[in-house]
Amino acid sequence: MIYNIDSIVWLLYNIYFYMILVYILMSWVPNARDSFIGELLGKLVEPFLAPFRRFIPPIMGMIDISPIVALLVLQLAASGLISILHYIIG
Known part of the structure; x- marks a missing residue:
């Protein structure tokens, strides 16, 4: 049963990870964020x-590294959740 929960958590993590990645890449394409998908x-x-952008300023005024930190936090949260589930369920 725990393996099913693991796979669900990792599936949700991967979906959200790629949503963030696509959203970041859309910023490089003009008017891409104005589309329905954007x-x-x-x-x-x-x-x-938004919370990461509030606390991490862009480097040299242009390069925004807050999505990288956000993705790392997301991965740590997914791994932590799986560890907690393993501890609780057995």
């Missing part, structure tokens, strides 16, 4: 990225 991803991803 707006949808923005509504799903920005609430997670």
Whole structure:
């Protein structure tokens, strides 16, 4: 049973990881975030990225490393959740 929960947590992690990655890459394409998919991803991803952007300023005024930190935190949260589930369930 724990392996099913593991796979669900990792599946959700991977989906959200790639949503963030696509959203970041869309910033390199002009007007990509103005499309339906860009707006949808923005509504799903920005609430997670906003706290990191608030505390981590862009480097040299242009390079935003806050999504990298956010992805690391997301991975740590997924790994921690799986560890806690292993401890609770056995």
